[in-house]
Amino acid sequence: MAIEIKMPALSPTMTSGTVAKWLVGEGDQVNSGDVIAEIETDKATMEVESVDDGVMAKILIQAGSENVAVGAVIAMLAADGESVSDVANMNPQPEKLAASASAVETPTAPVQKIAPVQTTAPVTPATPAISQPATDKPRLFASPLARRIAADKGISLEGITGSGPYGRILRRDVEAAPAEPASTYIAPVAQAIGQADGHLRGGSDLVANSQMRKVIAGRLQESKQQAPHFYLTVDCKIDTLLAARAALNAKAPDGVKISVNDMIIRAAAMALMAVPAANASWEGEHTRRYHHADIAMAVAIDGGLITPIIWAAEQKGLAALSMVTSDLAARARDGALAPDEYTGGSFTISNLGMYGVREFAAVINPPHGAILAVGAGEQRPVVVDGNLAVATVMSVTLSADHRAVDGAVGAQWLQAFKGFVEDPVTMLL
Secondary structure, eight states: OOEEEEOOOOSTTOSEEEEEEESSOTTOEEOTTOEEEEEEOSSOEEEEEOSSOEEEEEEOSOTTOOOEETTOEEEEEEOTTSOHHHHHTEEOOGGGSOOOOOOOOOOOOOEEEOOOOOOOOOOEEOSOOOOOOOOOSOOOOBOHHHHHHHHHHTOOSTTOOOOSGGGOBOHHHHHHSOOOOOOOOOOOOSOOOSEETTEESSOOOOOOOOHHHHHHHHHHHHHHHHSOEEEEEEEEEOHHHHHHHHHHHHHSOTTOOOOHHHHHHHHHHHHHHHSGGGSEEEETTEEEEOSSOOEEEOEEETTEEEOOEETTGGGOOHHHHHHHHHHHHHHHHTTOOOGGGTSOOSEEEEEOGGGTOOOOOOOOOTTOSEEEEEEEEEEEEEEETTEEEEEEEEEEEEEEETTTSOHHHHHHHHHHHHHHHHSGGGGGO
């Protein structure tokens, strides 16, 4: 019986996706566990594995097709013993096919691996398939991130020995490979107005927006339009916190290195427990009050950002937080997070201090009721008991949704947060 491969629901909020790339062609043998396609969702680009053995008989939705509805049949696999041509001449019922835009190549976001897609429904005869040429060239098994890095560096994947499962080429394999001589390729110029000193003026390129970029834009625009933001800023003296961090790291076991960001997450989690009214989100007829400090940590990645979540952060000590945040950040940049690791949460932290940013106000990450923007710690003049002194000061700004969090509640939360940061021993109690 022919096997339908359907557009999977890769996150709770996903209703449609983009078929970014097919990694097999019509006529190719497919084994259970083979990665057959890359699907671009509202969060990232993910790999889809086959759960069955067979031959790719027909690809219904071509690479680059956008807005393909969840559950739509995107390809059909001929099971062992079936005639490939017979399956290729079949089509699913019309209602199972989703309308999609014309195929346009779009840049892919960091790739994440998902569980196999269950596809076992029968199909009914319809119109003939459009075949794709098969190739006798040996297939190179490489992660999409490795392929993209190789393309950026001008490195051929042929000749690289993969260190992943079954010899799959990973990011680290490409980064360890020597770069090949640069090509003479010149990026196309979309616009040019006159010349100056032999150079084109007004040159520019048009870069197609990935599904991730579009969703980020839509969600943040929706947030600013619908959530009445208000902003509260406080300065925190962090000399004591820095000293406590140094003392903790001196006694920490091998492999554990507590960062300032870990201590900020711990302080935020404790403040959410101390002021539970701030741990909330607006849901129209109701306001949701969260039981735990499920803190989303903003991580910049290629093509956008992602917010992996530290679940019940208030229950984790600093050593545990250090290991969790390091692991989440590394896997976020490698595109290896599972959907349940970045979906949900109750509060967001965005830290740009490592870039030297003194102070900023972040846009609330829906459906959260607040986000904390953390600036760089820097030495500033302060007045202590009427005398001028120098202290390391960090400015933080709370952006809150006034529908769910009142101004006084936001101020109380910041007061609690500042207390934990300036007297870090209290966050260990």
